[in-house]
Amino acid sequence: MENLKELLEKSNKIYLENHENKVWFGRCIFLSWYCKLGTCKFCYRSTQKSRIHDEKNARRSLSSILIEALISKKLNWKVEFLTGGYGIYETEDLVNITKLVSEVYGEKIWLNLGAIKEEDLKKFKPYIKGVVSSIETVNKDLHNKVCPDKNIEPYEEMFSYSKDLKKSITIVIGLGEKREDFDKLKEFIKKHRLDRITFYALKPVKGTPYVKGPSTEDYVWWIAKTRINFPKLQIIAGTTYNRASGKEANKDEIYLLMKAGVNALTKFPATKKFNTEAARDIEKQIKKSGREFTGTLTKMPEINWDKEIDNLNLDSKLKEDMKINIKQYIKRMGKE
Numbered sequence: 001m002e003n004l005k006e007l008l009e010k011s012n013k014i015y016l017e018n019h020e021n022k023v024w025f026g027r028c029i030f031l032s033w034y035c036k037l038g039t040c041k042f043c044y045r046s047t048q049k050s051r052i053h054d055e056k057n058a059r060r061s062l063s064s065i066l067i068e069a070l071i072s073k074k075l076n077w078k079v080e081f082l083t084g085g086y087g088i089y090e091t092e093d094l095v096n097i098t099k100l101v102s103e104v105y106g107e108k109i110w111l112n113l114g115a116i117k118e119e120d121l122k123k124f125k126p127y128i129k130g131v132v133s134s135i136e137t138v139n140k141d142l143h144n145k146v147c148p149d150k151n152i153e154p155y156e157e158m159f160s161y162s163k164d165l166k167k168s169i170t171i172v173i174g175l176g177e178k179r180e181d182f183d184k185l186k187e188f189i190k191k192h193r194l195d196r197i198t199f200y201a202l203k204p205v206k207g208t209p210y211v212k213g214p215s216t217e218d219y220v221w222w223i224a225k226t227r228i229n230f231p232k233l234q235i236i237a238g239t240t241y242n243r244a245s246g247k248e249a250n251k252d253e254i255y256l257l258m259k260a261g262v263n264a265l266t267k268f269p270a271t272k273k274f275n276t277e278a279a280r281d282i283e284k285q286i287k288k289s290g291r292e293f294t295g296t297l298t299k300m301p302e303i304n305w306d307k308e309i310d311n312l313n314l315d316s317k318l319k320e321d322m323k324i325n326i327k328q329y330i331k332r333m334g335k336e
């Protein structure tokens with residue numbers, strides 16, 4: 001087996017030759033707790049489907065979605081992507097939400113809303129920079145078992161008509177893949193000329209068959225191998241509160257992820273766990289690795305939020321809702 005230390009020395013060197021010595025945090029903004037499919041074996045939404053009788057009740061409020069876009073902008077985070085399960089809104093509503101999020105954030109955003117039909121994708125185009133396909137695993141047999149109703153083909157088809165949009169996939173490590181599957185991942189990245197990839201370490205969710213995430217060694221191995229094979233690719237790695245705080249992973253996993261060559265971190269519940277010990281530890285490990293963190297997970301800047309909201313081009317009712325809701329966010333983030 002390859003020596004992990006040597007692998008990380010190589011991936012770190014390649015990262016530094018091809019990217020700025022920085023790392024950012026990407027906030028994933030989700031729209032709903034519901035998914036019409038609801039059959040992927042590792043997914044939280046699959047445990048919720050039978051409990052949700054009306055999908056409208058599982059939607060997040062528009063004001064909280066837009067608050068997250070505003071907080072991301074002001075704390076120098078990026079919007080990782082806009083996401084949600086299948087069947088949560090009509091296309092026109094999704095286009096409108098995407099438009100508003102991109103306006104509040106001030107940039108086009110990435111979209112991860114399933115395999116979108118060609119004619120629908122055109123409607124999103126003015127507001128998005130790229131599309132993300134949640135592939136989860138490129139091992140077809142494993143994919144059929146884990147995501148029996150979410151075929152890879154429609155996602156591949158979407159890439160074929162995405163044209164000038166950037167392309168990205170998400171991969172979950174810990175579903176049962178083998179290291180031999182790396183060649184399949186390599187082929188997939190090449191075939192679709194991906195610009196970006198987001199890795200997640202499986203988060204074991206109660207009510208699913210999974211009880212354990214991958215080891216730190218396995219997680220960083222996949223990422224380092226990807227960096228070595230694709231020096232220019234944008235690589236993002238998810239971390240959870242439990243992994244970042246060392247409960248479900250090595251205490252130095254964030255440091256090792258930097259050495260593996262990630263451009264960004266995501267998934268950490270940054271507003272709920274802002275300035276917690278885990279958040280502070282993420283920043284410490286980034287610093288120890290020699291990287292500069294471009295955002296913050298610990299220091300709330302002085303911001304007049306009401307004024308920021310007033311400056312947005314939104315209707316007055318929505319602005320009022322945002323002003324009420326944002327107080328809870330800021331209060332929670334200022335706790336520790």
Ligand code: SF4
Pocket residue numbers: 035036037038039040043044045046084085086134147150
């Ligand atoms: S399609 Fe996505 S949101 Fe729906 S169950 Fe599968 S992984 Fe979860």
